[in-house]
Amino acid sequence: MTRAAGIASLIDYPQLIDEHTRLFYIYQESHIQSEKDHFHHLKNAVRSSTCETFATHIITKIISGIHLLVILQLTSDKEKEIDVVLKKLQESIINNSPVVKIDSKEQDLLDQIISTTVYSNIDVVTKIKKLPHIYETIIQLQRDDQAHGRLKYILTPIQWFYGHHAIHMLKLILCKSEDIETLEYYLLQQKSELKVLNFCVNHNLFELLQGKCQKQLKNIQEELSELHILHMKDIERLHNVLLKIRNGTINQSLIKKEVSLDSPEEIQQLIKNITNHINALKSKGNLIKQLQSDGFEYCDVADLGIRNGLEGDRINDMLFGNDSHKAIFLSNDKFRNDDQVGWVELYSEMIQESKTNPQLRLVYADFTYSTYTLKKMTTVSSKDMIAKPNPSNSQPSETNIKRKIPSSTPSPSLTNEFINILLLGESGVGKSTFINAFANYLHFQTLDKAQQGKPIVIIPVSFIMTINDN
Structure with a gap:
């Protein structure tokens, strides 16, 4: 319901994950920052406060460490060789051993990786695009926990600090775990469906058509934009429902009514239309490919x-x-x-x-x-x-x-008889005008038809007409 950050940004990964994809995952907790020693002073400060707030919790503990996921897209012809190198780097990281030296042959293999994408709670790592540099950075992070990022926040309800003074505090009703799982599954399903359609249109279809049928492709892209807007509106609707449930405005049982495994009818119909248009254009792309192969x-x-x-x-x-x-x-x-x-x-x-x-x-x-x-x-x-x-x-x-x-x-x-005519003259004498007039003369049988029809303009021309004193 909020913007994805850190490793959660994986949900926005633009490519499909298939048999040519490799995942490199690390999770390591390093140190904990706690407010345990200051709870007494913190409770007194909160209790003495008279301000009303919409906050419901206070962060009382922060856990830091490394959380990292590397997604690699490999070439189909070098998968086995690259996997051997990846296994070597993986064992080095697990055993926390010294940096493994990568020879020229291994480097050539790693250079053939099609794409490398990093998701992490440490921002500097996400900007690295070469696997050897990512590997070296991971080894350095394992030895320097001061460079680690935040992994978890432990929250404590503000009401715990207030005790019986919490009458004016905002109510918080926690949703049932099964309802939350239903909501998460629904949102992930919608996000995944939109991602697959986007990849199919902007990658697969785009490459298949090779510049053909651009108007039809643009129409599908506009439908995808419309679908994205509908998804955002649906998420906003669920966001408001969840807030009302948590603050007790509406009954928690309504979440089952608002959230089901089926998306709204408007979204379903648009997805159906987009899928039909994609299949039709995919068929046209395959036809174009066949035509080109046959000359x-x-x-x-x-x-x-x-x-x-x-x-x-x-x-x-x-x-x-x-x-x-x-x-x-x-x-x-x-x-x-x-x-x-x-x-x-x-x-x-x-x-x-x-x-x-x-x-x-x-x-x-x-x-x-x-x-x-x-x-x-x-x-x-x-x-x-x-x-x-x-x-x-x-x-x-x-x-x-x-x-x-x-x-x-x-x-x-x-006919098979062609005549090439060379028309010479200085600039402004009327060469282009003559060519346009000649084309219209050949095309229209009578002057009336020429006046009623759309003129043929082979060469665009412009000229100034003087009317009276203007």
Whole structure:
């Protein structure tokens, strides 16, 4: 219910703990600082006090020592060799023996440890990132107990000092141990669930997508932020309930009503949505990985600006550009999931075609995230611009008719004949304006269509217009 500090910060460890993880744990008590000899004077001072306070306990004993946990993430190919070195360092610390010398071979092995994270009640140790330095610091701490940090605080109720004078003191009702265990389990479960989702999105998915589907990844990250806010509100709610129970405002039995093993419905629904979105994007990441291994380029057509309302010629220009050696597979997740056999057949045909024509660029155009309505999955080649129907549908429906993207008549810019034009002129004479005007002239059939449609701006330009005296 409070901010984690010292070794308790382990709850915020960002990585997953698996078979490649090693834990290096030390707990050692060294000395005790007690107020036992001053109890009589302390009791008199407290009893003579007339101030009202919200405090319920006084610290009467402090235990100091070493509390340390080192978390190591090892490489899978050097685990056994590194474990041998770790065992050597562990025995040295347990036996409190002189510093073990680490040779160059052992040092090379320790340098291959992927990450080292230290949690401790001694702040200086948590800043060290190399295991040999951590080991040397531990040996020094074992010999110098003055550098040890505080481990435990022993508390005594203030009412014990006041005796019968404690009428005005704040009441304190201790919760039952089983209720506290239920609360702790609930909070740890919520924290762990949030950590797993964060790691899955910001590490696993991020690496899998390799820069693709960034908009969808950002949407999931925003959902995670929303989930984090809901968790914080839930913790604040439980915090207030616990305070009211301890000061006697509400009955202790209500903690079972407020805390259960199931999180609030709003949190459960959001977690379900996030999990579904993660699985969908993970499937997309695996598809992209498969496409790349088979020689395809992945293209999210939404990133090209392809949207509902664009004409076929415009979509064609955006997909093909001036590339005369490109074959494109147009599909989306719905077609791929609903007709896996047909999808595989078209996919295999394109791979076979690329083997006979090594210069051919294979592109997978994904319409999943675009507002453009794709009527049918199909393949299109910049060479002949002939769309192939889905072979698995012997009798296509009216909405799944054979169609080309774009129109049936190829525009001159999509033939195999290209003309390169060099446009020269001084700055400000209108080269960019001419190029933009020429592009709009080729795109729009009439002036009315040009006025109604969105102008094409290939090269951004700016100019000053003089109106009257301004």
